[in-house]
Amino acid sequence: MQSFMYFNPTKLLFGKGQLGQLSKEVTKYGEKVLLVYGGGSIKRNGVYDEVTNILKAADVEWVELDGVEPNPRVTTVRKGIEICKEENVDFVLAIGGGSVIDCTKAIVVGAKTDVDVWDIISRKVRATDGLPYGSIVTIAGTGAEMSLSSVISDWKTKDKRAWVSSFSRAKFAIIDPTFMTSVPIEQTVNGAVDAMSHVLEHYFHSEENTPIQDQFCESVLRTLIDVTPKLLNDLENYKHRETVAYASTIALSDQLNMGFIGDWGTHHIDHALSAVHDVPHGGGMAILFPHWMHYVLDETNVMRFKQLATNVLLIDSEGKSDMEVAREGIDLLATTWASWGAPSKLSDYNITEETLPLIAEKTIETQPKCGNFKRLTEQDVVEIVKSSL
Numbered sequence: 001m002q003s004f005m006y007f008n009p010t011k012l013l014f015g016k017g018q019l020g021q022l023s024k025e026v027t028k029y030g031e032k033v034l035l036v037y038g039g040g041s042i043k044r045n046g047v048y049d050e051v052t053n054i055l056k057a058a059d060v061e062w063v064e065l066d067g068v069e070p071n072p073r074v075t076t077v078r079k080g081i082e083i084c085k086e087e088n089v090d091f092v093l094a095i096g097g098g099s100v101i102d103c104t105k106a107i108v109v110g111a112k113t114d115v116d117v118w119d120i121i122s123r124k125v126r127a128t129d130g131l132p133y134g135s136i137v138t139i140a141g142t143g144a145e146m147s148l149s150s151v152i153s154d155w156k157t158k159d160k161r162a163w164v165s166s167f168s169r170a171k172f173a174i175i176d177p178t179f180m181t182s183v184p185i186e187q188t189v190n191g192a193v194d195a196m197s198h199v200l201e202h203y204f205h206s207e208e209n210t211p212i213q214d215q216f217c218e219s220v221l222r223t224l225i226d227v228t229p230k231l232l233n234d235l236e237n238y239k240h241r242e243t244v245a246y247a248s249t250i251a252l253s254d255q256l257n258m259g260f261i262g263d264w265g266t267h268h269i270d271h272a273l274s275a276v277h278d279v280p281h282g283g284g285m286a287i288l289f290p291h292w293m294h295y296v297l298d299e300t301n302v303m304r305f306k307q308l309a310t311n312v313l314l315i316d317s318e319g320k321s322d323m324e325v326a327r328e329g330i331d332l333l334a335t336t337w338a339s340w341g342a343p344s345k346l347s348d349y350n351i352t353e354e355t356l357p358l359i360a361e362k363t364i365e366t367q368p369k370c371g372n373f374k375r376l377t378e379q380d381v382v383e384i385v386k387s388s389l
Contacts, residue, residue: 001210001259008253010146011172014246016238018174019050019136023058025172029132030090033062034083036104037095040066045182047138051095063087065107068096071274071281072103074118074154077110084111084131092133094170097191098142098281101135105150105168108133112167121152121163130167138179140245141191141282143198143252145173153275158358160275161366162267175249177241185232189340190282192228192244196221197285198251201267204304204373207260214307216256220247221312225336232340265371266292269381272362279349286342290334291388294327296374302326304373346388356385 013021026033033055042048055062065080083089084107092111094104110117112129119125135145144150148168153160183191203217224247231240250256269292270284297305302322309315309329313336317325338344360381363370370376376384 001207001213004259006254006258008146008169008255010170012146012249013172013174014249015242016176016178018176019054021172022051022054022136022174023060025134025174026055026060026091026093027058029171031060032087032089032091033060034080034087034089034092034107035062035064035095036068036080036092036100036107037064037066038068038070038097038100041182042095042138045138045179047095047136047179051093051136062093063089068100068103070099071153071160071278072099072106072151074106074121074152077103077106077117077152080104080107081110081117090131092131094133094135095138097137097139098144098194101137101142101144101170102150102152104133104135105144105165106152107131109165109167118154120165121150121161122159123161123163127165127167130165132171134172135170135174136179137173137175137245137249139183139187139191140177140180140241140248141187141194143195143248143250145170145175146249146253149252151271158275158362159366160271160362162271173249175245177238177245180241180245181236181238183235185235185341188232188235188244189228189342190280190286191248192224192231192282192340193286193337193342194282195244195248195251196224197266197282197289199256200289201264202251202257202262203308204263205257205260206301206373210260213256213258213260218308218311220251220256223247225312228340261372263371263373265374265376268367268370269359269363269384272359272366272381273346273385275362276355276359277349277351279351283343283349286337287344287346287348287388288384290330290337291384293330293333295380295384295387296371297323297326297330299323301373305329346385351389353386353389356382359385
């Protein structure tokens with residue numbers, strides 16, 4: 001493995017009743033809070049009332065930014081930045097899933113500069129500061145709460161960018177799986193696929209001597225494969241929600257990939273895909289990942305795919321070639337996701353061949369070095385997306 005430094009100062013408050021820590025955590029950092037949330041589910045499930053009652057009791061003022069999109073847009077980020085500056089906000093609290101947290105990460109760095117935030121997101125300039133923020137996670141999947149990365153879209157230009165900053169690290173993350181029991185089945189499926197896709201991106205690397213990291217990844221993947229169907233049959237089951245939520249959090253916390261860098265090419269393709277078509281991230285990954293796997297599989301990397309097939313998907317390798325085992329594992333992964341109700345082809349979202357060149361162009365434009373396990377050209381991206389139709 002490579003030499004590495006691991007540092008994650010975000011305080012994780014996980015489990016039932018952890019919202020009770022909110023007052024103590026928020027008042028460490030400020031007295032005027034911006035609440036950031038999405039389409040209103042936190043008002044339907046009671047989380048909004050719980051949070052605002054806690055803030056009232058602590059004499060903390062707040063203002064609000066609602067309506068954050070599933071693929072958060074820079075126009076919404078700019079609204080949040082404007083509120084922070086006009087209202088002298090000194091702390092931001094994200095309440096929701098990965099989209100809300102990603103939007104918040106951009107708001108906090110944009111609120112501390114006069115530079116347009118898109119210049120930071122598109123990496124023309126570096127962030128120099130950021131407001132402190134925390135998150136209350138109500139949807140499992142992205143793991144955004146413990147990571148530096150954020151993904152923001154410019155809908156006008158069909159541009160979607162992943163970016164990181166040392167100033168986009170949360171002070172704390174509160175995860176109470178009780179808040180997730182009302183998440184609908186489609187979002188639950190997308191969240192489980194999303195969590196698995198993050199682990200799989202780690203898993204496909206070329207570094208040697210990573211047995212511990214590999215087994216960490218394999219155990220998370222096996223657990224998600226085991227628990228997700230049980231959760232889908234009992235959406236209000238706390239124990240299953242707890243397991244999926246924890247898997248989601250550690251998948252993108254950098255705990256699973258110490259000493260190597262995973263591939264991430266499929267994520268870059270999906271970012272371009274959703275920039276053009278605004279598809280759900282988990283749905284896009286369910287479609288693209290098996291097709292990426294089949295496309296990049298060859299004799300030089302077949303053992304990594306075979307290891308996944310035998311250790312995670314429990315494919316019997318007796319009497320089969322390494323390539324046969326690898327392909328059988330890929331097919332079973334796709335079948336597993338489809339059995340949960342995840343989409344299996346882009347036509348499920350009414351996507352046709354017409355936009356393939358644009359998706360490929362946007363992929364390479366935003367990420368010229370696309371993929372670490374297997375470097376992809378623009379034509380490679382066209383072929384992968386074409387096979388996904």
